[in-house]
Amino acid sequence: MLVASGTNRTERLYDRAVEQRVSLITLGVADQARARAFYERLGWTTNAAPEDDVVFFQAGGLIVALWDRDQLAVDSCVTDGGGWGGVTLAYNVGSPADVDATIAEAEAAGAAIPRHGAETFWGGYSGVFVDPDGHPWEVAHNPHWTLRPDGSVQLASD
């Protein structure tokens, strides 16, 4: 942030701006064992002990955590609306066939599938699965973006 100083120049108040990144996504869950088992059935692995309060999954350069939803609400200083709250995650894949395969994997793992793979209004192909705690994931093939071998996604315009 640049602020006017008392002199005739501006100076940086802090060392740096907030970097353009996300470190951790915590999903609030009602039943930790059930939630963990679902993501493990998808193929995800964690070193968390069975008795750990929080389960952390390394997900590329960030971490996905599962934690008791009531505790997460308190820790986040928010009131729980009780349902979905305006955040949707997406998992991008390399082709429409991969979308269908991923949706099938999620269904086999116990997800609800409210929208199967289909062409989208933005020129891609996607479906949606919902995890046991009601968190929706869009599974998408976006031909306008670059999906790198390491799983990272790059906007075409950048």
Place this chain on the structure above:
Amino acid sequence: MLVASGTNRTERLYDRAVEQRVSLITLGVADQARARAFYERLGWTTNAAPEDDVVFFQAGGLIVALWDRDQLAVDSCVTDGGGWGGVTLAYNVGSPADVDATIAEAEAAGAAIPRHGAETFWGGYSGVFVDPDGHPWEVAHNPHWTLRPDGSVQLASD
């Protein structure tokens, strides 16, 4: 997923399991211009045009999007609980002082600060800011994790 086949061996039903990664986080917003301006005040940049329905920010190896919350709910096949819905993002930094500086940046950008930086029960230091649409971000220093120069975060145990 491994399934029993008709023969006396198991075979892979799909090419691969669901990889352990997240491609996109979409935040539902009530006022796109207000939301975009907030993240731009934090220092984030986007190539989105002013008239674009969705604003995409490249955030390390994933993308953060801002989109109309009602449209996102329809697209995600969920009912909007109207408040927070069990997802909290976190932004990790290298020191307690960086937590305080980031919280101050967010406050200057217009965020609510329901919890200022303080030591946490898990041995770290964190605070919380809430964006104009009610999405909370924990800002944390976790001495148990590795924060790499590229901004990625690594669990100590992996």
